[in-house]
Amino acid sequence: MRILISNASPDPIYEQIVKQVRAQILSGELIEGELLPSIRGLGQDLQISVITTKRAYEELEREGFINTVGGKGTYVAAQNQEFLREKRMKAVEEKLAAAVSEARLLGVGLEQLMEMLRLLHGEGE
Amino acid sequence: MENAFEVEGVGKHYKGFSLADVSFSLPRGYIMGLIGPNGAGKTTLIKLVLNLVRRQSGSIRVFGLDNLVHEAEIKARVGFVPDEPNFHSDVTLRDLAAATAIVYRRWDSEAFQRLVSEFQLPMQKKFKTLSHGTKTKFALALALSHGAELVILDEPTAGLDPVFRRELLDRLSGMLQDERVSILFSTHITNDLERSADFITFLRAGRVVFSKPKDEILDSWAVVRGGKELLDAGARAFFDGIVLREHGFEGLTSRIQDVRKLFADRAVVERASLDDIMVLMGKEESHAAQAAH
Numbered sequence: 001m002r003i004l005i006s007n008a009s010p011d012p013i014y015e016q017i018v019k020q021v022r023a024q025i026l027s028g029e030l031i032e033g034e035l036l037p038s039i040r041g042l043g044q045d046l047q048i049s050v051i052t053t054k055r056a057y058e059e060l061e062r063e064g065f066i067n068t069v070g071g072k073g074t075y076v077a078a079q080n081q082e083f084l085r086e087k088r089m090k091a092v093e094e095k096l097a098a099a100v101s102e103a104r105l106l107g108v109g110l111e112q113l114m115e116m117l118r119l120l121h122g123e124g125e
Numbered sequence: 126m127e128n129a130f131e132v133e134g135v136g137k138h139y140k141g142f143s144l145a146d147v148s149f150s151l152p153r154g155y156i157m158g159l160i161g162p163n164g165a166g167k168t169t170l171i172k173l174v175l176n177l178v179r180r181q182s183g184s185i186r187v188f189g190l191d192n193l194v195h196e197a198e199i200k201a202r203v204g205f206v207p208d209e210p211n212f213h214s215d216v217t218l219r220d221l222a223a224a225t226a227i228v229y230r231r232w233d234s235e236a237f238q239r240l241v242s243e244f245q246l247p248m249q250k251k252f253k254t255l256s257h258g259t260k261t262k263f264a265l266a267l268a269l270s271h272g273a274e275l276v277i278l279d280e281p282t283a284g285l286d287p288v289f290r291r292e293l294l295d296r297l298s299g300m301l302q303d304e305r306v307s308i309l310f311s312t313h314i315t316n317d318l319e320r321s322a323d324f325i326t327f328l329r330a331g332r333v334v335f336s337k338p339k340d341e342i343l344d345s346w347a348v349v350r351g352g353k354e355l356l357d358a359g360a361r362a363f364f365d366g367i368v369l370r371e372h373g374f375e376g377l378t379s380r381i382q383d384v385r386k387l388f389a390d391r392a393v394v395e396r397a398s399l400d401d402i403m404v405l406m407g408k409e410e411s412h413a414a415q416a417a418h
Contacts, residue, residue, distance in 0.1 A: 010395075010396065012344055040301060040302050048320050049320070049321060049322060050154075050323055051324075051338050
């Protein structure tokens with residue numbers, strides 16, 4: 001697990017942890033069954049409050065990304081592949097929606113937008 | 126949750142200064158920062174907890190025990206670093222340490238030796254010849270060498286360089302890996318606490334302004350900066366402290382959403398630091414020049 005805390009970020013620290021762990025699970029960097037650091041261990045490592053790391057873990061647990069096994073530790077939960085794919089598709093959709101609204105502001109029409117998308121998509125192949 | 130200590134309705138009156146109706150508690154296993162301007166009563170409050178100053182009203186329990194009845198037992202389980210470490214000044218550190226070792230049943234001489242070499246303490250020197258920073262390091266080494274379950278530090282970082290301050294904070298959060306250990310840490314350098322503290326107690330003029338989890342505090346306050354023309358009577362009601370400057374105002378608010386809605390993008394709204402809260406809370410709309418003293 002890799003976590004970088006920014007003190008200048010407008011996001012609260014617990015949210016920065018949630019976002020980064022979530023992203024690493026979604027990208028497959030953290031895999032099912034992997035043991036995460038303890039709440040106190042992570043607090044010391046990042047030099048942040050134990051209450052902050054606890055809150056981050058609680059949030060991740062609520063979202064189904066991790067499981068805490070009493071007395072043993074916290075693990076990356078088994079992820080439903082379908083569900084993961086859906087989540088990532090939703091992220092794609094949100095980014096496209098943002099691009100569309102930006103394009104509207106600039107008066108860029110659907111045709112032109114499609115052309116841009118086709119080019120970008122081609123580049124990635 | 127079990128508490129390391131709890132203070133309830135405590136009062137202590139001196140000529141010209143009183144602590145009044147002070148209540149707060151520290152759950153076991155956490156670190157609490159005690160903040161407030163000079164003269165707020167931080168040192169007096171710490172001395173009351175340790176019964177170095179006798180309370181006049183209220184109750185104080187440490188590890189669930191009354192601190193007057195069980196004073197000796199409590200002191201054996203507490204490590205204390207005073208703001209002005211004060212030992213017999215003509216005695217060498219080696220002899221002072223030997224005298225301290227006798228007092229504590231759970232004295233850990235190995236742990237002490239480790240700290241002596243880490244802090245590079247000149248054990249053959251007399252106490253009075255040390256700098257303030259070294260005196261604090263010596264007091265710290267003693268406080269951390271008898272298996273204390275509660276460590277109380279009064280302004281430990283004053284007089285220490287930034288490198289050692291950071292090391293001290295690392296060491297303190299390392300101690301919290303043992304869930305039985307709790308730490309109370311007073312300071313007016315709120316930067317030291319911004320990250321690692323779990324709870325913050327803010328003392329001002331002998332009263333507790335708040336005592337809460339740090340995250341909750343930092344999430345519930347914002348600093349707002351904008352032009353003075355924004356401050357009509359309605360807007361003023363949203364603030365818990367305002368300072369007027371020549372080119373605008375700076376205000377502290379807990380009604381973050383209301384303020385964002387009211388001012389939209391005509392003002393800057395940012396997360397408040399502990400410093401912002403300490404400085405701005407309760408400030409009337411005096412000019413910055415007047416507010417400075």
